[in-house]
Amino acid sequence: LRQYSDGPVYAPVTGYYSITYSSSGVERAADEVLNGSDDRLFARRLSDLITGRDPSGGNVVLTLDPDVQRAAYDQLTDRGYTGAVVALRPKTGEILAMVSTPSFDPNELASHDADERMSAWQRFNEADPPVLPNRAISETYPPGSTFKLIDVAAALSSGRYTPDSQFTAASAITLQGTNTQLQNFNGNACGTGETASLRDALQRSCNTAFAQLSAELGEEALRTQAERFGIGTTDLQVPMPVATSTIGDIPDTAALQQSSIGQRDVALTPLQNAMVVAAIANGGVVMQPHLISQIQSQDLTPVETTEPDRLGQAVDSSVARTLTEMMVNNENSYSGSGKITGVQIAAKTGTAEHGANPQAVAPHVWYVAFAPADDPQIAVAVLVESGGDRSNLAATGGTVAAPIGRAVIRAGLGTDR
Secondary structure, three states: OOOOOOHHHHHHHHOOEEOOOEEOHHHHHOHHHHOOOOHHHHHHHHHHHHHOOOOOOOEEEEOOOHHHHHHHHHHHHHOOOOEEEEEEOOOOOEEEEEEEEOOOOOHHHHOOOHHHHHHHHHHHHHOOOOOOOOHHHHOOEOOHHHHHHHHHHHHHHHOOOOOOOEEEOOOEEEOOOOOOEEEOHHHOOOOOOOEEEHHHHHHHOOHHHHHHHHHHHOHHHHHHHHHHOOOOOOOOEOOOEOOOOEOOOOOOHHHHHHHOOOOOOOEEOHHHHHHHHHHHHOOOEEEOOEOEEEEEOOOOOEEEEOOOOEEEEOOOHHHHHHHHHHHHHHHHHOOOOOOOOOOOOEEEEEEEOOOOOHHHOOOEEEEEEEEOOOOOOEEEEEEEHHHHOOOOOOOOHHHHHHHHHHHHHHHHHOOOO
16 A cells, blocks of 8 residues: 655655556656566565565655755645746756645545545546646746746857847837737836846846847747757656647747747746756756656665766856846845845746736746855746736736745755744
8 A cells, every 4th residue: 555645745746656547756657666677676576586575666765855845835835826846956956846736645546445546536637726737847837037037048148248238128119020019017117218238127027128139139049048958858857757848939020029028839847947047056057857866676775876967058157157146136136025044046037928818817927046146056946827816917926936936945955044
């Protein structure tokens, strides 16, 4: 009988094992180790056969930090939010937390009581919002203004721009080749002058400035930069398969301008957004995210330990340092609760429209960050669906998602400040 301690806290990672409904999560991805049939466990399996012992499974040690996982879960569930949190160790790619809410109790599906299993399965599948999907890796969302980190990375990497480069500060512009207006959040101007620096445009999250920047950069530069961060990778596994993030089709400059602010067809998993900020924190190096730290034999002897795996260089180290400085400037300009005394966070918030009638639906909100800025130990991505409250049309990443991200960072750093 499978028994899951703190079942709902870890369910998005462990998944479930059921004699009726198969399995999911690590239960499925590492099934051969857990049931003892993996070739790495052959010696013990042969010994069991010769000695007549009952065959036994191996063990899978996860990278999760229980304090970080619990903090992420409590932050979402205590507020009644639907969403996801991913926390990574930037230097290694270890996944310190992977939470999806609302969650479910896998113990109910593992029960030896057929009626209990059936009742739970029906209840879980009829739940609204759904509880079985792992939103951190199986769902994609428009990233909103967090995608502007990709724009800035492309701009800085081109060598044509610096944080002081100037762009329009207009409250609205007309998308190139159309009659469609693109506005800043709440129709605000980007500062008090006619132009704003790239640094200020990122801090104020000015859509108009980034629409101008993307039109100047062109689609190839933006798409290439996104791919270097891993966006578009189709075979990512952690070991569960991860949905493919995409910037979508970009048929013209107007579409490019919309995509540059994380809208239109741009869609990222929370894991992918965490990978972006983790790469910036890691000097531009993208690491393979992973949940399994070690495979052990039946007697707990290690048979394989996961070594950090470098996937590529998204930006060079100097660009990563500049991006970090700009993200520190962002965080220091944000209000909201959860600031950590003595710990400098580098961050970006995002507010993303979605649905057939975006003006009538509360936006998805994001917070992506890492800390400490000068020696990053943890990178996080927080996604809250529909602003945490479907009627909260004024929800923003700074007010809704940022306090959650800071609490997760606090748990990861082990500080009570």
